[in-house]
Amino acid sequence: MSAAGKETPSAAANRKELLPALKQEFGKNGSLSKTVMTSLAEKTGLPLNEIYSVSTFYSYLPVATTGKNIIRVCGCLPCDMKDARGVIGSIKKELGIEPGQTTADGKFSVEQVGCIGACDQAPAMMINDRLYGNLTPAGIAEILKSY
Amino acid sequence: MAEKRILLGNCGVIDPQNIETYLARDGFKAYEKARKMKPQGIVEEIKKSGLTGRGGAGFPCGLKWELAHNTKAKMKYLICNADEGEVGQFKDKYLLSKDPFTLIEGMLIAGLAIGAQQAYIYLRAEYHFLYDQLCRAVAQAKEKGFLKHTDIQVFEGAGAYVCGEESALMNSIEGRRGESRFKPPYPPTCGLWDMPTIINNVETLMNVPHIINNGGAWFSAMGTKRSKGTKVFCVSGDVARPGVYELEMGSSLKELVVDLAGAAGIKAVQVGGSTGAFIPARMIDTPLSHETCLGSGAIVVLNSDRDIVDIVYNNMHFLNEESCGKCTPCREGTEVMLEILGRLIKGEGASGDISKLEDLARTMALASLCGLGQAAAVPVLDSLKYFRDEYTDLIDQSLFLRSYLGSESYKSEEAVI
Numbered sequence: 230m231s232a233a234g235k236e237t238p239s240a241a242a243n244r245k246e247l248l249p250a251l252k253q254e255f256g257k258n259g260s261l262s263k264t265v266m267t268s269l270a271e272k273t274g275l276p277l278n279e280i281y282s283v284s285t286f287y288s289y290l291p292v293a294t295t296g297k298n299i300i301r302v303c304g305c306l307p308c309d310m311k312d313a314r315g316v317i318g319s320i321k322k323e324l325g326i327e328p329g330q331t332t333a334d335g336k337f338s339v340e341q342v343g344c345i346g347a348c349d350q351a352p353a354m355m356i357n358d359r360l361y362g363n364l365t366p367a368g369i370a371e372i373l374k375s376y
Numbered sequence: 377m378a379e380k381r382i383l384l385g386n387c388g389v390i391d392p393q394n395i396e397t398y399l400a401r402d403g404f405k406a407y408e409k410a411r412k413m414k415p416q417g418i419v420e421e422i423k424k425s426g427l428t429g430r431g432g433a434g435f436p437c438g439l440k441w442e443l444a445h446n447t448k449a450k451m452k453y454l455i456c457n458a459d460e461g462e463v464g465q466f467k468d469k470y471l472l473s474k475d476p477f478t479l480i481e482g483m484l485i486a487g488l489a490i491g492a493q494q495a496y497i498y499l500r501a502e503y504h505f506l507y508d509q510l511c512r513a514v515a516q517a518k519e520k521g522f523l524k525h526t527d528i529q530v531f532e533g534a535g536a537y538v539c540g541e542e543s544a545l546m547n548s549i550e551g552r553r554g555e556s557r558f559k560p561p562y563p564p565t566c567g568l569w570d571m572p573t574i575i576n577n578v579e580t581l582m583n584v585p586h587i588i589n590n591g592g593a594w595f596s597a598m599g600t601k602r603s604k605g606t607k608v609f610c611v612s613g614d615v616a617r618p619g620v621y622e623l624e625m626g627s628s629l630k631e632l633v634v635d636l637a638g639a640a641g642i643k644a645v646q647v648g649g650s651t652g653a654f655i656p657a658r659m660i661d662t663p664l665s666h667e668t669c670l671g672s673g674a675i676v677v678l679n680s681d682r683d684i685v686d687i688v689y690n691n692m693h694f695l696n697e698e699s700c701g702k703c704t705p706c707r708e709g710t711e712v713m714l715e716i717l718g719r720l721i722k723g724e725g726a727s728g729d730i731s732k733l734e735d736l737a738r739t740m741a742l743a744s745l746c747g748l749g750q751a752a753a754v755p756v757l758d759s760l761k762y763f764r765d766e767y768t769d770l771i772d773q774s775l776f777l778r779s780y781l782g783s784e785s786y787k788s789e790e791a792v793i
Contacts, residue, residue, distance in 0.1 A: 244550060
Protein backbone atom coordinates (compact mmCIF):
# COMPACT_ATOMS: atom_id res chain seq x y z
CA MET A 230 0.00 0.00 0.00
CA SER A 231 1.14 3.53 -0.57
CA ALA A 232 2.12 5.84 2.23
CA ALA A 233 -0.14 8.63 1.00
CA GLY A 234 -2.13 8.57 4.24
CA LYS A 235 0.80 9.96 6.19
CA GLU A 236 1.12 13.07 4.07
CA THR A 237 -0.96 16.20 4.20
CA PRO A 238 -3.47 16.25 1.34
CA SER A 239 -1.71 19.12 -0.39
CA ALA A 240 1.70 17.40 -0.17
CA ALA A 241 0.20 14.20 -1.56
CA ALA A 242 -1.30 16.15 -4.44
CA ASN A 243 2.02 17.91 -5.10
CA ARG A 244 3.96 14.69 -5.04
CA LYS A 245 3.02 13.75 -8.57
CA GLU A 246 4.75 16.91 -9.77
CA LEU A 247 7.94 15.92 -7.97
CA LEU A 248 9.67 13.90 -10.68
CA PRO A 249 8.99 16.41 -13.48
CA ALA A 250 10.02 19.26 -11.12
CA LEU A 251 13.27 17.53 -10.16
CA LYS A 252 14.06 16.94 -13.83
CA GLN A 253 13.35 20.54 -14.67
CA GLU A 254 15.56 21.81 -11.83
CA PHE A 255 18.34 19.48 -12.88
CA GLY A 256 18.05 20.75 -16.44
CA LYS A 257 18.32 24.35 -15.24
CA ASN A 258 21.13 23.91 -12.72
CA GLY A 259 23.09 20.86 -13.84
CA SER A 260 22.79 19.41 -10.35
CA LEU A 261 20.28 18.96 -7.57
CA SER A 262 21.88 20.93 -4.78
CA LYS A 263 20.57 21.13 -1.23
CA THR A 264 19.28 24.64 -1.98
CA VAL A 265 17.26 23.37 -4.93
CA MET A 266 15.85 20.51 -2.90
CA THR A 267 15.04 22.73 0.06
CA SER A 268 13.07 25.09 -2.11
CA LEU A 269 11.23 22.12 -3.66
CA ALA A 270 10.47 20.86 -0.15
CA GLU A 271 8.96 24.22 0.74
CA LYS A 272 6.96 24.36 -2.47
CA THR A 273 5.55 20.85 -2.24
CA GLY A 274 5.26 20.43 1.54
CA LEU A 275 7.18 17.18 1.32
CA PRO A 276 10.05 16.59 3.75
CA LEU A 277 13.53 17.37 2.42
CA ASN A 278 14.77 13.84 3.14
CA GLU A 279 11.94 12.45 1.02
CA ILE A 280 12.97 14.61 -1.92
CA TYR A 281 16.59 13.55 -1.47
CA SER A 282 15.46 9.92 -1.25
CA VAL A 283 13.50 10.13 -4.49
CA SER A 284 16.19 11.90 -6.49
CA THR A 285 18.97 9.54 -5.40
CA PHE A 286 16.93 6.59 -6.65
CA TYR A 287 16.99 7.70 -10.28
CA SER A 288 20.09 7.84 -12.43
CA TYR A 289 18.82 10.83 -14.40
CA LEU A 290 18.52 12.93 -11.24
CA PRO A 291 22.12 13.17 -10.04
CA VAL A 292 22.73 14.93 -6.76
CA ALA A 293 26.39 15.60 -7.52
CA THR A 294 27.33 18.25 -10.05
CA THR A 295 27.75 16.76 -13.49
CA GLY A 296 29.54 18.00 -16.57
CA LYS A 297 27.90 20.10 -19.25
CA ASN A 298 27.60 16.97 -21.41
CA ILE A 299 26.78 13.59 -19.95
CA ILE A 300 28.20 10.59 -21.80
CA ARG A 301 26.32 7.37 -21.06
CA VAL A 302 28.09 4.33 -22.44
CA CYS A 303 26.19 1.08 -22.53
CA GLY A 304 28.03 -1.81 -20.87
CA CYS A 305 25.31 -4.43 -21.23
CA LEU A 306 25.66 -7.79 -22.91
CA PRO A 307 25.04 -6.98 -26.61
CA CYS A 308 27.34 -3.93 -26.41
CA ASP A 309 29.90 -5.74 -24.28
CA MET A 310 30.04 -8.45 -26.93
CA LYS A 311 30.91 -5.80 -29.54
CA ASP A 312 33.83 -4.29 -27.62
CA ALA A 313 32.10 -1.75 -25.39
CA ARG A 314 35.13 -2.16 -23.11
CA GLY A 315 37.36 -0.85 -25.90
CA VAL A 316 35.04 2.11 -26.36
CA ILE A 317 35.03 2.87 -22.64
CA GLY A 318 38.82 2.54 -22.61
CA SER A 319 39.06 5.03 -25.46
CA ILE A 320 36.77 7.53 -23.69
CA LYS A 321 38.84 7.16 -20.53
CA LYS A 322 42.02 7.85 -22.49
CA GLU A 323 40.58 10.84 -24.33
CA LEU A 324 39.14 12.52 -21.26
CA GLY A 325 41.47 11.23 -18.58
CA ILE A 326 38.62 10.24 -16.27
CA GLU A 327 36.93 7.06 -15.09
CA PRO A 328 33.20 6.32 -15.40
CA GLY A 329 31.45 8.16 -12.58
CA GLN A 330 33.77 11.17 -12.87
CA THR A 331 33.64 14.64 -14.42
CA THR A 332 36.45 16.35 -16.33
CA ALA A 333 38.23 19.21 -14.55
CA ASP A 334 36.88 21.74 -17.06
CA GLY A 335 33.33 20.55 -16.35
CA LYS A 336 32.70 19.72 -19.98
CA PHE A 337 32.05 15.98 -19.72
CA SER A 338 30.77 13.44 -17.24
CA VAL A 339 31.07 9.74 -18.07
CA GLU A 340 28.80 6.99 -16.86
CA GLN A 341 28.64 3.32 -17.67
CA VAL A 342 24.95 2.50 -17.86
CA GLY A 343 22.51 -0.34 -18.42
CA CYS A 344 20.89 -1.11 -21.77
CA ILE A 345 19.98 2.02 -23.76
CA GLY A 346 17.98 0.08 -26.34
CA ALA A 347 20.39 0.33 -29.23
CA CYS A 348 21.56 -3.29 -29.26
CA ASP A 349 21.18 -3.49 -33.04
CA GLN A 350 23.82 -0.74 -33.29
CA ALA A 351 26.13 -2.07 -30.60
CA PRO A 352 28.33 -0.78 -29.13
CA ALA A 353 26.37 2.36 -28.42
CA MET A 354 26.44 5.43 -26.20
CA MET A 355 24.39 8.54 -25.61
CA ILE A 356 25.74 12.03 -25.23
CA ASN A 357 22.96 13.98 -23.57
CA ASP A 358 19.92 12.90 -25.65
CA ARG A 359 21.79 12.00 -28.80
CA LEU A 360 22.43 8.36 -29.62
CA TYR A 361 25.68 7.15 -31.19
CA GLY A 362 25.79 3.58 -32.47
CA ASN A 363 28.23 1.19 -34.16
CA LEU A 364 31.09 2.82 -32.26
CA THR A 365 34.75 1.98 -32.59
CA PRO A 366 37.42 2.87 -30.04
CA ALA A 367 39.24 4.78 -32.82
CA GLY A 368 36.19 6.89 -33.65
CA ILE A 369 35.61 8.25 -30.14
CA ALA A 370 38.02 11.19 -30.34
CA GLU A 371 36.23 12.70 -33.31
CA ILE A 372 32.81 12.45 -31.70
CA LEU A 373 34.06 14.08 -28.50
CA LYS A 374 35.72 16.87 -30.49
CA SER A 375 32.31 17.93 -31.83
CA TYR A 376 31.24 18.96 -28.32
CA MET B 377 7.40 -19.38 -42.58
CA ALA B 378 8.44 -15.88 -43.43
CA GLU B 379 7.99 -12.73 -41.40
CA LYS B 380 4.39 -11.84 -40.66
CA ARG B 381 4.21 -8.08 -40.42
CA ILE B 382 1.03 -7.06 -38.65
CA LEU B 383 2.34 -4.75 -35.94
CA LEU B 384 5.16 -3.62 -38.19
CA GLY B 385 2.72 -3.11 -41.07
CA ASN B 386 2.64 0.66 -40.76
CA CYS B 387 6.31 1.06 -39.83
CA GLY B 388 8.15 2.92 -42.53
CA VAL B 389 4.88 3.40 -44.41
CA ILE B 390 3.13 6.15 -42.47
CA ASP B 391 4.63 9.44 -41.33
CA PRO B 392 4.82 9.19 -37.52
CA GLN B 393 4.55 12.99 -37.35
CA ASN B 394 1.31 13.16 -39.30
CA ILE B 395 -1.98 11.59 -38.24
CA GLU B 396 -3.48 12.05 -41.71
CA THR B 397 -1.14 9.41 -43.14
CA TYR B 398 -2.40 7.01 -40.49
CA LEU B 399 -6.05 7.87 -41.10
CA ALA B 400 -5.47 7.25 -44.81
CA ARG B 401 -4.55 3.67 -43.95
CA ASP B 402 -7.79 2.96 -42.08
CA GLY B 403 -6.41 4.45 -38.87
CA PHE B 404 -8.88 4.80 -35.97
CA LYS B 405 -11.37 2.56 -37.80
CA ALA B 406 -11.10 0.05 -34.95
CA TYR B 407 -11.64 2.87 -32.48
CA GLU B 408 -14.83 3.98 -34.25
CA LYS B 409 -16.01 0.37 -34.22
CA ALA B 410 -15.19 -0.01 -30.52
CA ARG B 411 -17.14 3.13 -29.70
CA LYS B 412 -20.26 1.43 -30.96
CA MET B 413 -19.56 -1.63 -28.81
CA LYS B 414 -20.35 -2.11 -25.13
CA PRO B 415 -17.23 -2.07 -22.89
CA GLN B 416 -17.99 -5.67 -21.91
CA GLY B 417 -18.13 -6.54 -25.61
CA ILE B 418 -14.61 -5.15 -26.17
CA VAL B 419 -13.34 -7.14 -23.19
CA GLU B 420 -14.99 -10.29 -24.57
CA GLU B 421 -13.38 -9.79 -27.98
CA ILE B 422 -9.94 -9.41 -26.42
CA LYS B 423 -10.56 -12.48 -24.27
CA LYS B 424 -11.62 -14.43 -27.34
CA SER B 425 -8.45 -13.37 -29.16
CA GLY B 426 -6.25 -14.92 -26.47
CA LEU B 427 -3.96 -11.86 -26.50
CA THR B 428 -1.29 -12.12 -23.80
CA GLY B 429 0.98 -9.46 -22.31
CA ARG B 430 4.01 -8.78 -24.49
CA GLY B 431 6.17 -7.27 -21.75
CA GLY B 432 7.47 -10.62 -20.58
CA ALA B 433 4.99 -12.07 -18.10
CA GLY B 434 2.44 -13.19 -20.71
CA PHE B 435 -0.65 -12.66 -18.58
CA PRO B 436 -3.96 -12.93 -20.51
CA CYS B 437 -4.84 -9.38 -21.44
CA GLY B 438 -8.63 -9.82 -21.59
CA LEU B 439 -8.72 -11.28 -18.11
CA LYS B 440 -6.77 -8.33 -16.74
CA TRP B 441 -9.11 -5.85 -18.46
CA GLU B 442 -12.15 -7.70 -17.13
CA LEU B 443 -10.89 -7.33 -13.55
CA ALA B 444 -10.56 -3.57 -13.99
CA HIS B 445 -13.83 -3.34 -15.90
CA ASN B 446 -15.67 -5.09 -13.06
CA THR B 447 -14.13 -2.97 -10.31
CA LYS B 448 -16.25 0.03 -9.46
CA ALA B 449 -14.32 3.24 -8.72
CA LYS B 450 -14.62 6.97 -9.25
CA MET B 451 -11.33 7.01 -11.16
CA LYS B 452 -9.60 4.40 -13.28
CA TYR B 453 -6.22 4.57 -14.97
CA LEU B 454 -4.56 3.03 -17.97
CA ILE B 455 -0.78 2.96 -18.28
CA CYS B 456 1.21 2.07 -21.35
CA ASN B 457 4.52 0.66 -20.20
CA ALA B 458 7.14 2.16 -22.51
CA ASP B 459 9.93 1.80 -19.95
CA GLU B 460 11.77 -0.61 -22.19
CA GLY B 461 14.93 -1.28 -20.21
CA GLU B 462 15.44 -4.96 -20.84
CA VAL B 463 18.89 -5.88 -22.07
CA GLY B 464 18.79 -6.65 -25.79
CA GLN B 465 15.42 -5.06 -26.32
CA PHE B 466 14.53 -2.18 -28.62
CA LYS B 467 11.22 -3.18 -30.21
CA ASP B 468 9.13 -0.62 -28.32
CA LYS B 469 11.55 2.13 -29.34
CA TYR B 470 11.16 0.99 -32.94
CA LEU B 471 7.36 0.82 -32.74
CA LEU B 472 7.05 4.19 -30.97
CA SER B 473 9.33 5.91 -33.42
CA LYS B 474 7.64 4.49 -36.54
CA ASP B 475 3.98 4.19 -35.59
CA PRO B 476 2.80 6.03 -32.47
CA PHE B 477 -0.79 6.21 -33.74
CA THR B 478 -1.62 2.49 -33.54
CA LEU B 479 -0.54 2.65 -29.92
CA ILE B 480 -2.75 5.65 -29.24
CA GLU B 481 -5.68 3.92 -30.92
CA GLY B 482 -5.07 0.76 -28.86
CA MET B 483 -4.94 2.83 -25.68
CA LEU B 484 -8.20 4.57 -26.48
CA ILE B 485 -9.93 1.22 -27.05
CA ALA B 486 -8.50 -0.07 -23.78
CA GLY B 487 -9.72 3.12 -22.12
CA LEU B 488 -13.24 2.47 -23.41
CA ALA B 489 -13.15 -1.15 -22.26
CA ILE B 490 -12.11 -0.51 -18.68
CA GLY B 491 -13.58 2.96 -18.30
CA ALA B 492 -10.29 4.77 -17.70
CA GLN B 493 -10.51 8.55 -17.58
CA GLN B 494 -6.77 9.11 -17.54
CA ALA B 495 -4.04 7.27 -19.39
CA TYR B 496 -0.26 7.62 -19.21
CA ILE B 497 2.51 6.56 -21.53
CA TYR B 498 5.47 5.94 -19.23
CA LEU B 499 8.44 6.62 -21.51
CA ARG B 500 11.91 5.73 -20.27
CA ALA B 501 14.28 8.67 -19.85
CA GLU B 502 16.75 7.14 -22.31
CA TYR B 503 14.12 7.56 -25.05
CA HIS B 504 13.75 11.29 -24.51
CA PHE B 505 14.40 11.82 -28.23
CA LEU B 506 10.97 10.26 -28.87
CA TYR B 507 9.18 12.51 -26.38
CA ASP B 508 8.30 15.39 -28.72
CA GLN B 509 7.07 13.13 -31.50
CA LEU B 510 4.93 11.14 -29.08
CA CYS B 511 3.42 14.29 -27.54
CA ARG B 512 2.70 15.60 -31.03
CA ALA B 513 0.94 12.34 -31.98
CA VAL B 514 -1.22 12.55 -28.84
CA ALA B 515 -2.01 16.21 -29.57
CA GLN B 516 -3.04 15.38 -33.13
CA ALA B 517 -5.36 12.62 -31.89
CA LYS B 518 -6.81 15.08 -29.41
CA GLU B 519 -7.43 17.64 -32.16
CA LYS B 520 -9.35 15.00 -34.06
CA GLY B 521 -11.61 14.60 -31.03
CA PHE B 522 -10.52 11.07 -30.12
CA LEU B 523 -9.48 11.81 -26.55
CA LYS B 524 -12.83 12.86 -25.12
CA HIS B 525 -13.34 9.92 -22.75
CA THR B 526 -9.71 9.04 -21.97
CA ASP B 527 -7.01 11.67 -21.77
CA ILE B 528 -3.48 10.58 -22.61
CA GLN B 529 -0.36 12.09 -21.07
CA VAL B 530 3.24 11.20 -21.81
CA PHE B 531 5.14 10.76 -18.54
CA GLU B 532 8.90 10.51 -18.64
CA GLY B 533 10.83 8.20 -16.34
CA ALA B 534 14.09 9.23 -14.75
CA GLY B 535 16.41 6.31 -15.35
CA ALA B 536 15.64 3.08 -13.50
CA TYR B 537 15.30 -0.39 -15.06
CA VAL B 538 13.08 -1.65 -12.25
CA CYS B 539 10.42 0.94 -13.15
CA GLY B 540 9.46 -1.39 -15.99
CA GLU B 541 7.99 -3.56 -13.23
CA GLU B 542 4.39 -2.45 -12.97
CA SER B 543 4.18 -1.62 -9.27
CA ALA B 544 7.52 0.22 -9.32
CA LEU B 545 6.30 2.11 -12.38
CA MET B 546 3.20 3.28 -10.52
CA ASN B 547 5.30 4.44 -7.60
CA SER B 548 7.39 6.42 -10.04
CA ILE B 549 4.36 8.18 -11.57
CA GLU B 550 3.17 8.97 -8.05
CA GLY B 551 6.50 10.73 -7.45
CA ARG B 552 8.06 8.08 -5.25
CA ARG B 553 11.17 5.93 -5.40
CA GLY B 554 10.58 3.29 -8.06
CA GLU B 555 10.47 0.38 -5.66
CA SER B 556 8.20 -2.62 -6.14
CA ARG B 557 5.09 -2.97 -4.02
CA PHE B 558 3.83 -6.01 -2.18
CA LYS B 559 1.16 -7.90 -4.10
CA PRO B 560 -1.76 -8.39 -3.64
CA PRO B 561 -3.53 -6.05 -4.10
CA TYR B 562 -3.00 -6.22 -7.85
CA PRO B 563 -3.19 -3.11 -10.04
CA PRO B 564 -6.54 -3.91 -11.75
CA THR B 565 -8.24 -3.52 -8.37
CA CYS B 566 -5.82 -1.22 -6.53
CA GLY B 567 -3.10 0.46 -8.56
CA LEU B 568 -2.14 4.06 -9.27
CA TRP B 569 -3.19 6.22 -6.31
CA ASP B 570 -4.98 3.07 -5.07
CA MET B 571 -7.39 3.17 -8.02
CA PRO B 572 -8.04 0.35 -10.51
CA THR B 573 -5.24 0.48 -13.08
CA ILE B 574 -4.37 -1.46 -16.19
CA ILE B 575 -0.73 -1.56 -17.24
CA ASN B 576 0.06 -2.96 -20.66
CA ASN B 577 3.19 -3.05 -22.75
CA VAL B 578 3.43 -0.95 -25.95
CA GLU B 579 3.26 -4.04 -28.15
CA THR B 580 0.26 -5.52 -26.29
CA LEU B 581 -1.76 -2.35 -26.81
CA MET B 582 -0.75 -2.12 -30.47
CA ASN B 583 -2.35 -5.52 -31.08
CA VAL B 584 -5.73 -4.22 -29.88
CA PRO B 585 -6.84 -2.22 -32.98
CA HIS B 586 -6.02 -5.22 -35.22
CA ILE B 587 -8.11 -7.51 -33.00
CA ILE B 588 -11.09 -5.15 -33.00
CA ASN B 589 -10.86 -4.69 -36.78
CA ASN B 590 -10.47 -8.35 -37.67
CA GLY B 591 -12.10 -10.10 -34.72
CA GLY B 592 -10.80 -12.21 -31.86
CA ALA B 593 -11.18 -15.40 -33.89
CA TRP B 594 -8.84 -14.06 -36.60
CA PHE B 595 -6.19 -13.37 -33.98
CA SER B 596 -6.54 -16.66 -32.14
CA ALA B 597 -6.16 -18.58 -35.39
CA MET B 598 -2.49 -17.53 -35.34
CA GLY B 599 0.07 -19.02 -32.99
CA THR B 600 -0.02 -21.90 -30.52
CA LYS B 601 -2.45 -23.05 -27.86
CA ARG B 602 -1.43 -20.51 -25.23
CA SER B 603 0.39 -17.96 -27.40
CA LYS B 604 -1.76 -16.27 -29.99
CA GLY B 605 -0.96 -13.78 -32.70
CA THR B 606 2.47 -12.58 -33.71
CA LYS B 607 5.45 -11.41 -31.67
CA VAL B 608 7.97 -8.69 -32.36
CA PHE B 609 11.52 -9.85 -31.61
CA CYS B 610 14.76 -7.93 -31.23
CA VAL B 611 17.82 -9.83 -32.34
CA SER B 612 21.33 -8.74 -31.39
CA GLY B 613 24.71 -10.25 -30.57
CA ASP B 614 26.60 -12.50 -32.98
CA VAL B 615 24.36 -12.10 -36.03
CA ALA B 616 24.86 -10.60 -39.47
CA ARG B 617 21.58 -8.67 -39.47
CA PRO B 618 20.59 -7.46 -36.01
CA GLY B 619 17.19 -5.80 -35.83
CA VAL B 620 13.45 -6.05 -35.26
CA TYR B 621 11.52 -8.99 -36.74
CA GLU B 622 7.88 -9.99 -36.43
CA LEU B 623 6.95 -13.66 -36.55
CA GLU B 624 3.90 -15.72 -35.80
CA MET B 625 3.98 -17.17 -32.30
CA GLY B 626 5.35 -20.69 -32.32
CA SER B 627 7.88 -20.00 -35.09
CA SER B 628 11.21 -21.68 -34.47
CA LEU B 629 14.19 -19.92 -32.93
CA LYS B 630 16.25 -21.17 -35.88
CA GLU B 631 14.05 -19.36 -38.36
CA LEU B 632 14.51 -16.11 -36.47
CA VAL B 633 18.21 -16.15 -35.70
CA VAL B 634 19.61 -18.17 -38.62
CA ASP B 635 17.25 -17.57 -41.55
CA LEU B 636 16.33 -13.96 -40.81
CA ALA B 637 19.17 -12.53 -38.71
CA GLY B 638 21.93 -14.57 -40.32
CA ALA B 639 23.62 -16.16 -37.31
CA ALA B 640 26.37 -18.74 -37.86
CA GLY B 641 28.42 -20.92 -35.52
CA ILE B 642 25.89 -20.58 -32.71
CA LYS B 643 26.78 -21.84 -29.27
CA ALA B 644 23.65 -20.67 -27.46
CA VAL B 645 20.89 -18.08 -27.61
CA GLN B 646 19.64 -16.08 -24.67
CA VAL B 647 15.92 -15.52 -25.02
CA GLY B 648 14.25 -12.87 -22.87
CA GLY B 649 16.97 -10.42 -21.92
CA SER B 650 19.08 -10.24 -18.77
CA THR B 651 16.86 -12.71 -16.92
CA GLY B 652 16.26 -14.82 -20.02
CA ALA B 653 16.67 -18.52 -20.60
CA PHE B 654 19.61 -20.04 -22.47
CA ILE B 655 18.85 -22.27 -25.44
CA PRO B 656 21.87 -24.33 -26.54
CA ALA B 657 22.56 -24.71 -30.27
CA ARG B 658 21.31 -28.30 -30.35
CA MET B 659 17.84 -27.05 -29.34
CA ILE B 660 17.73 -24.32 -31.98
CA ASP B 661 14.44 -25.66 -33.37
CA THR B 662 12.63 -24.69 -30.15
CA PRO B 663 9.39 -22.87 -30.96
CA LEU B 664 9.12 -19.33 -29.61
CA SER B 665 6.02 -19.19 -27.41
CA HIS B 666 4.93 -18.76 -23.80
CA GLU B 667 4.89 -22.57 -23.51
CA THR B 668 8.63 -22.80 -24.18
CA CYS B 669 10.57 -19.57 -23.90
CA LEU B 670 9.72 -16.07 -24.97
CA GLY B 671 10.04 -13.41 -22.30
CA SER B 672 9.75 -9.97 -23.81
CA GLY B 673 11.28 -10.99 -27.14
CA ALA B 674 14.89 -9.90 -26.61
CA ILE B 675 17.15 -12.41 -28.35
CA VAL B 676 20.93 -12.32 -27.92
CA VAL B 677 22.88 -14.79 -30.05
CA LEU B 678 26.19 -16.14 -28.73
CA ASN B 679 28.67 -17.82 -31.05
CA SER B 680 31.12 -20.55 -30.18
CA ASP B 681 33.84 -18.08 -29.10
CA ARG B 682 31.80 -16.88 -26.13
CA ASP B 683 32.39 -18.03 -22.56
CA ILE B 684 29.07 -18.67 -20.92
CA VAL B 685 30.18 -17.69 -17.42
CA ASP B 686 31.35 -14.33 -18.77
CA ILE B 687 27.91 -13.80 -20.28
CA VAL B 688 26.15 -14.74 -17.05
CA TYR B 689 28.49 -12.44 -15.11
CA ASN B 690 27.58 -9.51 -17.37
CA ASN B 691 23.86 -10.22 -16.87
CA MET B 692 24.28 -10.41 -13.13
CA HIS B 693 26.29 -7.19 -13.07
CA PHE B 694 23.35 -5.41 -14.69
CA LEU B 695 20.72 -6.97 -12.40
CA ASN B 696 22.79 -6.20 -9.32
CA GLU B 697 23.07 -2.54 -10.40
CA GLU B 698 19.37 -2.29 -11.16
CA SER B 699 17.96 -4.14 -8.12
CA CYS B 700 15.89 -1.55 -6.27
CA GLY B 701 17.17 -2.83 -2.95
CA LYS B 702 13.84 -3.09 -1.19
CA CYS B 703 13.83 -6.85 -0.59
CA THR B 704 16.78 -8.79 0.79
CA PRO B 705 16.78 -11.89 -1.46
CA CYS B 706 17.23 -9.76 -4.58
CA ARG B 707 19.48 -7.07 -3.13
CA GLU B 708 21.89 -9.45 -1.40
CA GLY B 709 21.34 -12.42 -3.70
CA THR B 710 22.46 -10.59 -6.84
CA GLU B 711 25.44 -9.23 -4.88
CA VAL B 712 26.62 -12.65 -3.73
CA MET B 713 26.03 -14.24 -7.14
CA LEU B 714 28.06 -11.47 -8.76
CA GLU B 715 30.85 -12.08 -6.28
CA ILE B 716 30.92 -15.84 -6.94
CA LEU B 717 30.74 -15.45 -10.74
CA GLY B 718 33.46 -12.78 -10.59
CA ARG B 719 35.75 -15.11 -8.64
CA LEU B 720 35.16 -17.92 -11.12
CA ILE B 721 36.17 -15.71 -14.02
CA LYS B 722 39.29 -14.50 -12.21
CA GLY B 723 40.43 -18.05 -11.47
CA GLU B 724 39.55 -17.83 -7.79
CA GLY B 725 36.73 -20.35 -7.75
CA ALA B 726 36.14 -22.90 -5.01
CA SER B 727 34.56 -26.32 -5.19
CA GLY B 728 31.40 -25.35 -3.30
CA ASP B 729 30.57 -22.48 -5.64
CA ILE B 730 28.10 -24.31 -7.87
CA SER B 731 25.99 -25.59 -4.99
CA LYS B 732 26.07 -22.12 -3.43
CA LEU B 733 24.75 -20.62 -6.67
CA GLU B 734 22.00 -23.23 -6.91
CA ASP B 735 21.00 -22.77 -3.31
CA LEU B 736 20.83 -18.99 -3.66
CA ALA B 737 18.90 -19.27 -6.92
CA ARG B 738 16.13 -21.24 -5.22
CA THR B 739 15.86 -18.74 -2.38
CA MET B 740 15.76 -15.75 -4.72
CA ALA B 741 13.11 -17.30 -6.96
CA LEU B 742 10.92 -18.11 -3.97
CA ALA B 743 11.36 -15.07 -1.79
CA SER B 744 11.98 -12.01 -3.99
CA LEU B 745 9.32 -9.34 -4.11
CA CYS B 746 9.09 -8.82 -7.86
CA GLY B 747 10.08 -10.34 -11.17
CA LEU B 748 13.59 -8.89 -11.14
CA GLY B 749 14.78 -10.94 -8.18
CA GLN B 750 12.55 -13.91 -8.95
CA ALA B 751 14.02 -14.30 -12.40
CA ALA B 752 17.55 -13.02 -11.76
CA ALA B 753 18.89 -16.53 -11.30
CA VAL B 754 17.30 -17.98 -14.46
CA PRO B 755 20.44 -17.47 -16.59
CA VAL B 756 22.57 -18.96 -13.80
CA LEU B 757 20.42 -22.09 -13.48
CA ASP B 758 19.99 -22.46 -17.23
CA SER B 759 23.69 -22.11 -17.94
CA LEU B 760 24.40 -24.66 -15.21
CA LYS B 761 21.91 -26.99 -16.85
CA TYR B 762 23.42 -26.81 -20.33
CA PHE B 763 26.99 -25.64 -19.79
CA ARG B 764 27.88 -27.04 -16.38
CA ASP B 765 31.29 -28.18 -17.62
CA GLU B 766 32.29 -24.55 -18.20
CA TYR B 767 31.71 -23.87 -14.50
CA THR B 768 33.50 -27.03 -13.35
CA ASP B 769 36.41 -26.28 -15.71
CA LEU B 770 36.79 -22.82 -14.18
CA ILE B 771 36.73 -24.32 -10.69
CA ASP B 772 39.28 -26.99 -11.66
CA GLN B 773 41.51 -24.32 -13.15
CA SER B 774 41.17 -22.24 -9.99
CA LEU B 775 42.11 -25.18 -7.80
CA PHE B 776 45.04 -26.03 -10.03
CA LEU B 777 46.23 -22.43 -10.07
CA ARG B 778 46.13 -22.24 -6.30
CA SER B 779 47.97 -25.48 -5.76
CA TYR B 780 50.50 -24.63 -8.46
CA LEU B 781 51.19 -21.17 -7.12
CA GLY B 782 50.84 -22.27 -3.53
CA SER B 783 48.73 -19.22 -2.92
CA GLU B 784 47.09 -18.72 0.41
CA SER B 785 45.29 -15.61 -0.78
CA TYR B 786 41.91 -17.23 -1.09
CA LYS B 787 40.55 -19.66 1.46
CA SER B 788 37.21 -21.39 1.47
CA GLU B 789 36.02 -23.97 3.94
CA GLU B 790 34.66 -26.05 1.08
CA ALA B 791 37.79 -25.73 -0.98
CA VAL B 792 39.40 -29.12 -1.52
CA ILE B 793 43.00 -28.68 -2.50
